Amino acid sequence: MASLFSSLLVALLLCLVSAYAQAGQYAVARLATPVLNSPAIADLFGGHDGMSLKSDSCGQVRELEFIALAGTVFRLLAEVRQDETTVYRVETDDYPVPPGGSLYLDSRFVELHDELPPSPVRPLPGREAILAAMRSSVGSPYVWGGNVHQGVPELLRLYYRGSFSPAEERRLTLAGLDCSGLLYAATHGRTPRNTSSLVNFGEGLAVAGRGERELAQLLEPLDLIVWSGHVIIVLDRETVIESRLECGRPGQGGVVVTPLLRRLGEIMASRRPLDAWPVGIRQQDGFVVRRWYGTEQ
Structure with missing residues (x-):
């Protein structure tokens, strides 16, 4: 029974x-x-x-x-x-x-x-505004799933009791950015939120077989160096920006700017450039370069 x-x-x-x-x-x-x-x-x-x-x-x-958002x-x-x-x-x-x-x-x-509301209209900022927004995020902590620089203050009111230091409040409210969240925040939500989508976003550049310097010559601001798991964004001919998780180090990582050629060397020590992200197989050692600004507006 x-x-x-x-x-x-x-x-x-x-x-x-x-x-x-x-x-x-x-x-x-x-x-x-x-x-x-x-x-x-x-x-x-x-x-x-x-x-x-x-x-x-x-x-x-x-x-x-x-x-x-x-x-x-x-x-x-x-x-x-x-x-x-x-x-x-x-x-x-x-x-x-x-x-x-x-x-x-x-x-x-x-x-x-009760009825399907219209999707929000989110105009894509201009190239310089996107670049400026990302530069202003340098030093922000890495937050898994984070894409709001200032976090969610409402969490304090709904879930927490007591008083906290400003640093603790930022941590408790998820103030910070992950790698794709850095781009998502700067574009006001107009770009895909995860790297599994970014590997096919925009147009792919022909980079297979190219060396670091040759590849660097192809890159333009806002191009994406991306694989399923991480994305790095080109700022200019000399530098790239990304949010990195560095577990065990003070602060656990965050948004940093590094020289383009140095970062390409680090990447290509373990990964090879591909013209397109493979479909239907688990790619372990590749990356693609995607040009999206001007193609996905």
Whole structure:
């Protein structure tokens, strides 16, 4: 009897989730909104004492996928109760769902709509404005999934208790950038949010077989040196910018500018230039160069 009751309960819950998903409800981010791959949001932010942030040995919240910008549109797939908090399982065109995973957000960050809202209009800044925004980010900490330089202050109000130093507040509110988040922030969300999409973004340059100096001569500001896992952005003929995770070093890394030729040498010590990112195979030792500004506007 208990087994039958459990089966009926599971079936009922599945029906409710299905009905919820088919109701056509949507949500729009009211402000910068953390989107995670786990529904246990209250366990990540604040914890049992309202003072802690769950992170790995490198200080990173691996459950964070990205921070949705205000105006981002979501499709609601399910509702999950977490104590006194309602968590939504969602999809959005701004970010692909991780393979085998799901996306979740705190319902308090969004407003609901019965009909599909229009996608936000996000004009692409000019080339110099994008470059200036990235240069102004130099020194920002590396934050896995981070793409908002100033972080999400709303997290302090919703999850934390007590007082914190300015440095602790920045850490608790996810103030910082990862590699693709640096570009995403500078372009106001007009570029793909992860490197698995950036490897095919814009137009590929013919770089296979070229050496460091020959390759450097081809590059223009905002070209991407990218592989599935990391992206480096060309600032000018002499320098590149990136956000690097340097686990175990003071500050754990962050946004840095390095000489172009030196960085190409470091990359090409273990990776070779490819004209296009391979489809259907796991590429371990390659990189591509993508020119997107002026081709993807």
